[in-house]
Amino acid sequence: MNRNNYLARWSQGFEKDETIENLEGQDALKLYKKILKSTESIKVDFPTSLEWENFSRKLPKKTSIKKLNIRLIWSMAASLVLLFGLNLYFTAEETITAQGLIKHIELPDGSLAKLNPGSSIDFKRTFGWWNRNINMKGDVVFSVQKGIPFNVHSSEGKVEVLGTVFRVISFENYFAVSCKEGRVAVTHENKRLGLGAGNAYNNITRTVTSQNFDKFEKNEGLYYESTPLAYLVFVMEQVYGISVELFTSKPYYFTGVLPIKDKEEAFQILAETFSLQIKAYQNGNIDIVEP
Amino acid sequence: MNPTPPSICDESHYKKLYLEYSDRLYRYLVYAYGVAVDAEDITQNVFLKLWEDCSRFNQKNIKSLIFTMGKNMSINQIKKNKRGEGFVFMDKVLSNPESQLEEKEFHQKLVHSIEQLNENERLVFMMSRLEDLSYKEIANQLSISQKTVEKRMHSALKFLHDRLSVNLKKK
Numbered sequence: 001m002n003r004n005n006y007l008a009r010w011s012q013g014f015e016k017d018e019t020i021e022n023l024e025g026q027d028a029l030k031l032y033k034k035i036l037k038s039t040e041s042i043k044v045d046f047p048t049s050l051e052w053e054n055f056s057r058k059l060p061k062k063t064s065i066k067k068l069n070i071r072l073i074w075s076m077a078a079s080l081v082l083l084f085g086l087n088l089y090f091t092a093e094e095t096i097t098a099q100g101l102i103k104h105i106e107l108p109d110g111s112l113a114k115l116n117p118g119s120s121i122d123f124k125r126t127f128g129w130w131n132r133n134i135n136m137k138g139d140v141v142f143s144v145q146k147g148i149p150f151n152v153h154s155s156e157g158k159v160e161v162l163g164t165v166f167r168v169i170s171f172e173n174y175f176a177v178s179c180k181e182g183r184v185a186v187t188h189e190n191k192r193l194g195l196g197a198g199n200a201y202n203n204i205t206r207t208v209t210s211q212n213f214d215k216f217e218k219n220e221g222l223y224y225e226s227t228p229l230a231y232l233v234f235v236m237e238q239v240y241g242i243s244v245e246l247f248t249s250k251p252y253y254f255t256g257v258l259p260i261k262d263k264e265e266a267f268q269i270l271a272e273t274f275s276l277q278i279k280a281y282q283n284g285n286i287d288i289v290e291p
Numbered sequence: 292m293n294p295t296p297p298s299i300c301d302e303s304h305y306k307k308l309y310l311e312y313s314d315r316l317y318r319y320l321v322y323a324y325g326v327a328v329d330a331e332d333i334t335q336n337v338f339l340k341l342w343e344d345c346s347r348f349n350q351k352n353i354k355s356l357i358f359t360m361g362k363n364m365s366i367n368q369i370k371k372n373k374r375g376e377g378f379v380f381m382d383k384v385l386s387n388p389e390s391q392l393e394e395k396e397f398h399q400k401l402v403h404s405i406e407q408l409n410e411n412e413r414l415v416f417m418m419s420r421l422e423d424l425s426y427k428e429i430a431n432q433l434s435i436s437q438k439t440v441e442k443r444m445h446s447a448l449k450f451l452h453d454r455l456s457v458n459l460k461k462k
Contacts, residue, residue, distance in 0.1 A: 007445040008444035050334055058335070
């Protein structure tokens, strides 16, 4: 008999009552029995709030779903970032501007663009993948590689080509296209017309005329045909970095070569062509006025 | 090759764990700490924590983890509330309302005496008498040997006998 556990063994039925009676006496046995009996009426109520039906309502959304959601959210976020990135890539535009100088650009498809002063072009990074769309302002000469249609968009009109060399001037209601090689289709004010090599069109004369490209390419200047003086003033401002004010009562259209390396000569040509006066200021700015 | 145990994050498995252990934890907290802690609140918090961080817990030691969390939360609550002085069941332990007056008086004295037991003995006594658990089951639940359980039960009965016999003699 272990002196340290006989009561424990008895309470579980492993020892007889006599054992306890012999060890502790009859009264003690009675009291032990009373203790055990009385504990039978003790109970600890389990709170209803802890019953599963009530407790489970307090549980946050399933953790495993949360994990899945996190994974899903991450993958969605990654997809969005990817889509956003691709969208950015596909819609990103390259813009090239020729401030005061002539700028020669090679386009992604190998075509060339000569931007005359004050001109700019812009095109999507995907230029040449499935289309060749390009936006332009000012005066740009394109030398287009053969391939998928090459479309020039400007505020004044549109030019479509396959492979050719042509020039487009688009500036404040003035639109001129001249084709040196190949053939281009010009759309202006919802009218479409074709220009062959050596042909030119502008919205002033509204007729197709012949143009000799050799003439202006040999000269150190820009050749214009029926081009508004206002546009030439803009070009001069760009080339020489000056402010030119035009005080005229009517529009003037210039045809000829305008030097871009000699300011005085250029303005002299303009003044003589239209019998206008040139007022030059000390800061370099110029007024063009009628006499 | 042993099959992978179900994850605690699995709702049906979590429910099984809850049904198996929430009642035991609650009673354990009542027996061990009485009114010194809010056993209901702690039981809820243990199982909420288990759910929220289910992926962190090892399924193998889940029982030990549940009781350890319960004990730690209780100790923190006691420290925070500074309610360490003495142990009382108060209304947590109910007696049979149909008992005779003498029985009621004895019962009250018994409950008061049980409150005087030290924590280890009280736990074993309550688990044995109220939960009707075998000593082996108690040993398993408290992570102690069966011999220790028997020794504590023996001491508890001795203590209660001595306390109550003095009271009865006074009467």
